[in-house]
Amino acid sequence: MGFRLKPLIQLVKAWKFYNNAEIVSFYLELRTTSYADSTTTVSYKKDMRAVLRMLYANQLAAMRDPMGVSGLVPACKTENQRASALSKLEWAVERSTKAIEAEDRGKIDQAFYYWNLVFGNCFPAM
Numbered sequence: 001m002g003f004r005l006k007p008l009i010q011l012v013k014a015w016k017f018y019n020n021a022e023i024v025s026f027y028l029e030l031r032t033t034s035y036a037d038s039t040t041t042v043s044y045k046k047d048m049r050a051v052l053r054m055l056y057a058n059q060l061a062a063m064r065d066p067m068g069v070s071g072l073v074p075a076c077k078t079e080n081q082r083a084s085a086l087s088k089l090e091w092a093v094e095r096s097t098k099a100i101e102a103e104d105r106g107k108i109d110q111a112f113y114y115w116n117l118v119f120g121n122c123f124p125a126m
Contacts, residue, residue, distance in 0.1 A: 018120030022081040049096040
């Protein structure tokens with residue numbers, strides 16, 4: 001995946017920024033990289049949804065720094081931030097799924113509508 005990982009990380013961080021999800025950026029980089037290690041092809045829309053799903057499925061559990069420098073890397077600084085971020089993730093997973101389903105049905109305008117919701121009304125217009 002290599003050179004295509006950086007744009008995926010940027011998409012995940014854009015989601016975080018536009019939704020005010022207080023998740024540690026380094027944590028998102030580690031989780032997204034971990035996800036990318038298990039895939040060989042890139043479909044940004046599907047990979048974006050998959051990363052959001054993975055983050056939600058693991059409930060933003062702390063993870064070990066693979067280099068062993070930082071020890072455990074928490075997703076959020078407080079439990080309240082984690083709870084809020086999980087709520088936002090659940091919502092983003094639902095909307096990204098609807099966006100992909102709409103595109104698969106040829107409803108591009110509807111897909112853009114849902115992606116716009118995922119990205120806090122900051123998704124580029126058609």
